[in-house]
Amino acid sequence: MSLPQVIILNGNSSSGKTSLAHALQEKLPEQYLNFSIDSVLYALPPSDLHKMQRGEVIERSGYHWPSLVRGYHYALPGLLQAGLKLIIDNAWCDIEEKRELLTELAGYHQALIGVHCSLEVALAREQQRGDRAAGLAAWEHPRVHERMIYDFEVNSDDSTPAQSADAIAAWLLQQPSLSGAMETLDALNLG
Template sequence: MLSLNKFGQIVILNGTPRSGKSSIATVIQNTFEGVWLNLGVDHYMKLIPERYQPGIGLRPGGERPDLEPLVMVMYQTMYESIAAHSRLGINVVVDVGHHDEYSVPRGILPKCARILKELPVMFVGVHCPIEVIMKRRMDTWNTGYSEDGSVPTPVKRWQKSVHVPGIYDLEVDTSVLNAEACANVIRQRLENGPTPTAFQLIEDMGSG
């Protein structure tokens, strides 16, 4: 019989679209010990009515200031759900793309860190060079470079803003390691330490 009697581990994978976060999350779910739920942004977006899309997936650039207050609340509700699962002993993996390039700074990441205070959370930066991102976009969505051959502005904005402030417990590069290898690095860090502290540092930044 499955026994859940301690806080569930939380692993947050932060990176741009097509950086490989979802693939790593799937490996974690399928291979890590215990029950792991994926409560990431893609799953959350499926719950959002069409008129409020892209909601929590709003890209950098400040294009929809009308949605930004709702986006803040959606992030908070997603993280409250993450916290609730952890408190009941369920492990959670989250694939997300945090940024603060809205019409005005929103400070969403420190607010989210505050919600997970006192819970075991590892913050992982998932990196990937923009050339590889572009190839994956073409392979997956059949959309790539602009007509003049340049990288589209939204892609460049993601690449620039998603890793600010750059405080992580662990960083992986999916152009160097495949999803299985990245998950193994995460597993080793969880098993061998040191204890993750990134979210505590980010929370402190938000209260400064």
């Protein structure tokens, strides 16, 4: 059996990616670490993290959002080179961030999965959670799936994280051909 080295979950904020990642970890016969962008963000000074979650400006010297994302992307190959398997999740909205991610992972066996969620459901979840800047889901919604070619897609409006994890695990265990990441990177480089 040859499961992918890295499973990429891409969807807007509050679409249920992290809950799905945790459920998927339990369903797969091999161990995967869930290493999301939050793994980097939760390493910020607590006061800066709270400002970010409230959508406030972080004025501390050295803070630079693109550097945090780049550091996250650069950490992924190191974890994979150590022989670990990863489920990563984020809302990749910027074309350059998408290109950078897929370039860093180009030599690895990847499954690119779109996690869809209606804007109405995402907004309700965002308000309920209280740990995301208000309006983040609305800003990400039209951008997150732009120019992405997925190997598999789920909709968290219609299923629980466990149901989506079941669907993804069953699909992965069928040993599908995985070309979404490569096709997306080609499309991003052409555009």
